[in-house]
Amino acid sequence: MVSHDHARLSALVDGELDHEARDRLLAHLAHCDECRAAVDTERRVKALLSGMPEPRPSTSLHANLLRVAESGGAPAQLSVTRGRNAPVRGVPAPLASGPPGQPGSRRPRRATSLVAPGRQRRLHRRVGVGVAGVAAIAGVAFGAAFMAGGDAPTTEVTVVPPVRQYSIEHAETVSNLPLSDPGAVSASFERSLLELPAGR
Amino acid sequence: MSSTPVRLVAFVVLAGLLLTSGLADGALANKTGDLAGGRLPDRAPDDPDQRAGGPDEPRALAALRRAAAAAQDMSYSGTQFVAVWSEAGSTSELVDVTNIPGHGTVVRARGAAADASEAFVTQGSWTVQATGQSDTDRAGAGGLDVLAQSYAVRLAGRATSAGRSAVVVEAARRDGSVAARFWIDEKHALLLRRELYAPGGVLQRASAFVDVSFEPGRFVSHLPPMLATDHGDLVPPAEYAALRAEGWTCCDQVLPSGFRLYDVRRSTPASTLHLSYSDGLSTASVFQQRGSLDASSLDGFSRRAGGGEVYVRYGLSSYAVWADNGMIYTVVCDTPQGLDAVLAAFPHKDPGRAGTGLAQRLDRGMSRMVSWLNPFD
Numbered sequence: 175m176v177s178h179d180h181a182r183l184s185a186l187v188d189g190e191l192d193h194e195a196r197d198r199l200l201a202h203l204a205h206c207d208e209c210r211a212a213v214d215t216e217r218r219v220k221a222l223l224s225g226m227p228e229p230r231p232s233t234s235l236h237a238n239l240l241r242v243a244e245s246g247g248a249p250a251q252l253s254v255t256r257g258r259n260a261p262v263r264g265v266p267a268p269l270a271s272g273p274p275g276q277p278g279s280r281r282p283r284r285a286t287s288l289v290a291p292g293r294q295r296r297l298h299r300r301v302g303v304g305v306a307g308v309a310a311i312a313g314v315a316f317g318a319a320f321m322a323g324g325d326a327p328t329t330e331v332t333v334v335p336p337v338r339q340y341s342i343e344h345a346e347t348v349s350n351l352p353l354s355d356p357g358a359v360s361a362s363f364e365r366s367l368l369e370l371p372a373g374r
Numbered sequence: 375m376s377s378t379p380v381r382l383v384a385f386v387v388l389a390g391l392l393l394t395s396g397l398a399d400g401a402l403a404n405k406t407g408d409l410a411g412g413r414l415p416d417r418a419p420d421d422p423d424q425r426a427g428g429p430d431e432p433r434a435l436a437a438l439r440r441a442a443a444a445a446q447d448m449s450y451s452g453t454q455f456v457a458v459w460s461e462a463g464s465t466s467e468l469v470d471v472t473n474i475p476g477h478g479t480v481v482r483a484r485g486a487a488a489d490a491s492e493a494f495v496t497q498g499s500w501t502v503q504a505t506g507q508s509d510t511d512r513a514g515a516g517g518l519d520v521l522a523q524s525y526a527v528r529l530a531g532r533a534t535s536a537g538r539s540a541v542v543v544e545a546a547r548r549d550g551s552v553a554a555r556f557w558i559d560e561k562h563a564l565l566l567r568r569e570l571y572a573p574g575g576v577l578q579r580a581s582a583f584v585d586v587s588f589e590p591g592r593f594v595s596h597l598p599p600m601l602a603t604d605h606g607d608l609v610p611p612a613e614y615a616a617l618r619a620e621g622w623t624c625c626d627q628v629l630p631s632g633f634r635l636y637d638v639r640r641s642t643p644a645s646t647l648h649l650s651y652s653d654g655l656s657t658a659s660v661f662q663q664r665g666s667l668d669a670s671s672l673d674g675f676s677r678r679a680g681g682g683e684v685y686v687r688y689g690l691s692s693y694a695v696w697a698d699n700g701m702i703y704t705v706v707c708d709t710p711q712g713l714d715a716v717l718a719a720f721p722h723k724d725p726g727r728a729g730t731g732l733a734q735r736l737d738r739g740m741s742r743m744v745s746w747l748n749p750f751d
Contacts, residue, residue: 323739352442
């Protein structure tokens, strides 16, 4: 006989039995009130479930998902809740209203967070990439400036001032001023002063 | 032993005694104090007889004008002692001077080969432009105007110098301190002695005849080469703005130290600009030329302490050479203190882009790159 096998009754309701098994089970239901009542209950529950609307995420869950998307975080790395309280993976955690690790805050301290180290590494990586980029640009700029500034302008001539000539001209001005002494003229005699012409 | 070195030593000793004894004899002996230490006690500013621009200023100025004229008109010869003091040390020299009225003065430094130590300085070869004087104006008139603008002159009594009786004229600063004293021969009006003092009363430059003789109609058989060379073209004040537009540092009429511009000359072609400043006592020449400075060839110069790349040399004339923004400046001045004052009035911080250093090369390269990117350049 067919025993009161509830698993097969559920399979009958779900249409998972082949013809032969289904016929035998229907014959049993014809004289077994208990099994017939179980099948009726199973069918009502199924009909009730099939008539319900599709489940939709809550408003808070939707907002949190949008914030995660805006910050660039990966949802798989966030602690999440299913429904209201149960922690599960795959759903972002509500954002805290207070400082991390403080009473009332739902964000853990950075040191104990499962989230912060990864984010910190990314930040460090980004800073490193930025510094390296700036250094590379500066290096290229300095290198280009070094190459471009290779030769001194040809318009600027290297000059040794003709100091002795200047000394003579100065002596000329002094000696024609009143009440001067001959020291400036005597100083212009000094042979150690340069006599090289300007713009050599 | 030859007699020349002996006489030279005797002159030096005599000149030193004269300079250090100062006004030991004469009416000013009890007023001037210790000249051997180079310091003079300044007179009290509230002394009514010593106020700046006192009642005897016209007579003092007249005495100075007579002295300026006598230096050209009188026939005289003698030996002068010239000394300059500075923090770097002192420099002195004996100079033989022979004046030929209406022509010029033969100046010969002692202790050197004759062909390298004498020159003939012609009279009236320089224009004192600031006062509108021409080459034919009486010598020194313009320069004395500058002196009168900068200092108050006054008679300070009588004294002796080189064994001759002299009238002493002082030039005083606005605070009453003495800036200079002049000993003027009472008989011939020739300037026998001159002393310049720093603001603290320190003697900074002195010159005096150790002997002098007046010989009318003196004949000089051989004149040495003229000192004068090509002065360049005189630049009138109306063209100063154009010089500034061309990049020259030109032409402050009065420097903060009180030096007044009295002459501007430009070489031909216009490669050098020569500015002449004076306060009536000291004179400074500022030369400018374009280019980059080759400081390695500045023999005898030392880098000025704490003053950037400024090279100085002190002596009877003091020199400073530096470069700034493609311009090379050379200053020649009578006193080290005046040199520092003039130097401070001109730009001397930026060595320019023409150097060979790394910073200058990078600066030059950046400038070129910017000019390449600038469509309006």
